[in-house]
Amino acid sequence: MKILTTKRVSLTMLAPLLLGVLAGCGESKEAPKGSAAAAPDLKVQFMVPSFADIPDMNNEYWSKFQKDNKVQLNIDWIPSGDYDTKFDLVLASGNIPEVIVANSITRPTLQNAVKQGAFWDLTPILGDFSKYPNLKKNGYMDVWNYVRTDGKIFGVPRNRPHIDLSLKMRKDWLDKFNLPVPTTLDEYAATLKTIVDGDPDGNGKKDTVGLIGQGNTGNFFADSDGSFLSAFGGLDPIYSKDGGMINKYLTPNYTDMVSYFHKMYSDGVLAKDFSVIKQTQAEEIFTTGRAASYGRNTWRDFNFEQTIKKVQPDANVISLPPMKGPGGSSVQLSVPFSGAFYISKQVPEEKARQILDFFERTTTPEQTDYNYYGVEGVDYTMVDGQQQLTELGVKQVTANGTGAIFPLAYNNKMKVINPAAPKAYNDAKEKSVAIYEEVGKIDPFSIINSNTWTSIWPKYQSEWQSMVVKAIVGQITMDEYKAYIEKLNGSPDFQTAYKEFAADYKEKFPK
Structure with a gap:
């Protein structure tokens, strides 16, 4: 099988996520450096898997994120161990949140929902990506081809690195x-x-x-x-x-x-x-x-x-x-994305476009860097040329789902280095797993589909x-x-x- 490899240098990891609650707040006035032009304030509901503590959406990290990105978040955090079950139940109910994360784009319940028209076909909206340059250039080169169903794009991939999992x-x-x-x-x-x-x-x-x-x-x-x-x-x-x-x-x-x-x-x-x-x-x-x-x-x-x-x-x-x-x-090796965001067809087209604009604004190296380290002087300080998380930063960034609700820019360090660890530790860890990219294989069944398989x-x-x-x-x-x-x-x-x-x-x- 063809092994996916890349030599792009990257930054960071995705901090884990949280428990099932509703949360939200924040308004904004300007977009962060490196993002698309400012857009109208957006209030949007997400359902995402969580892997750690319940976030305080009013803390420094999330308040700045929502303000800078002109978004007010209403997030339903579902414990990761229960997520697939809840995901299936939500799809069966038809009461789908505005944006829902699918852990696997080949999950039969998802594919059935896609074919039944539960989500927006984003293909004509994205077009040639001329209006979405960040989504195109800051993802892995083939990622948009991988997420297609019957030749169409329904999901926005959550960009992730190839080097991720390891046996400890x-x-x-x-x-x-x-x-x-x-x-x-x-x-x-x-x-x-x-x-x-x-x-x-x-x-x-x-x-x-x-x-x-x-x-x-x-x-x-x-x-x-x-x-x-x-x-x-x-x-x-x-x-x-x-x-x-x-x-x-x-x-x-x-x-x-x-x-x-x-x-x-x-x-x-x-x-x-x-x-x-x-x-x-x-x-x-x-x-x-x-x-x-x-x-x-x-x-x-x-x-x-x-x-x-x-x-x-x-x-x-x-x-x-x-x-x-x-x-x-x-x-x-992980596929270069961790599932995808799907926009409910119940969302009006104008708002679906605003949600895509939000993804466009946040799919930048700068935003991914913020995702990983948070607010300088609050969540991290510079130590030996590396951002080092403070005690507060560990709570606000590492222990919370800071990468849950935007695609991130592709990089190949995200799941290797730990922002709470000393630079020497991270340098040694990167070196120890670098060979993974040379010998590892991806799971093609995380990408390919069969309509018959989905049904049976x-x-x-x-x-x-x-x-x-x-x-x-x-x-x-x-x-x-x-x-x-x-x-x-x-x-x-x-x-x-x-x-x-x-x-x-x-x-x-x-x-």
Whole structure:
């Protein structure tokens, strides 16, 4: 599969987000430097996923943001672990907020809503982008092609870097057991077994989890499933005998990954209840020093380490280098966008255009820099040539959803460096993960679509997830799981979907 790479230099990360409340305030008089011309004040409602604390929309950061960008925000923050469920319910109700974030542009419920006319077709409004130069030039070069549905643009992509997710490891525990940093998947599994069979936290109990997971359809081990699947070659296009492109979940590669997790589960490396653990619980287990490995955004390493140090002062959290598997390296590059914003068709056309103007004004390097660091003298000060967050800045920026409601300009440092960390730490972290871009793969199924798949997969999704869990925990044999997958792949509907995937892949990833 074609690997997306770029050499553009960037800045920052996206600070995580918040809990489900309504919030809003602010007026404005002038646009920030580097933005489009001033526009009429805009009052707009968003529904977005949140990942951290509830924001105070009246604090210095948000007040300035709303004033400078001439917008009054009414935001419904939904906890990230509940977001997809709430998203589906909102779409089903028809009572869609003015702007809604879709975490995945290929989500069947979203695609069905798009086809049913729930959102504005932005293609004629955007035109040749002559009125939206920031949206065009400050995003990844192919991003607008990636977000198309049936050749049309319905969503405004949330620009994000390729280097993002990483598998974390407690380096201090490796040192305690005289273990080297693993370089293969087999070494990784053996390393975790040694740790869980020992007593790394010194509490006299064998209660440490090796790899912490969380229950989420198609994403069983936090944000690390794609990294493992990449190592099994499952992020490359896998074709059926008739030329269809098999969905990643139903490939032999994914089955091999399930078998790998089954072995880890049998060895006591995985939490017994991995399939029902929520993201907030998984993070709490890791940050209280009860797990050895966890997959999340690279920039979180510093925060995780500082939190663990409160209970285990010698904690040292690293992002593992690429590990070799039977089909590749354990690095999933993110697609250059994290879902997209969709404007409800219930919004009048004039306001839809004003919302696009708001996105245009805020898709700049300057605005992304503000997103990452906030207000100088309030949220950050300059230390050794780097913006260093103040204690207030950590609360107002890092611990709040400052990147939730605008697309950001594309850059490839956003999810690596941490604005609360010292410059030396960030420089070392950037260097340690730079190789990711060379060996990692993106998930093409985050981009390509199949109308048939969209209509049929919801009928099988829960059953498939249950079968994966049963295979991992040993309630069914791997042969039984393989027979189940073979039966699905033999269905004429699935074969039709695979042909559609192949055609869309060829269109969106031309060689």
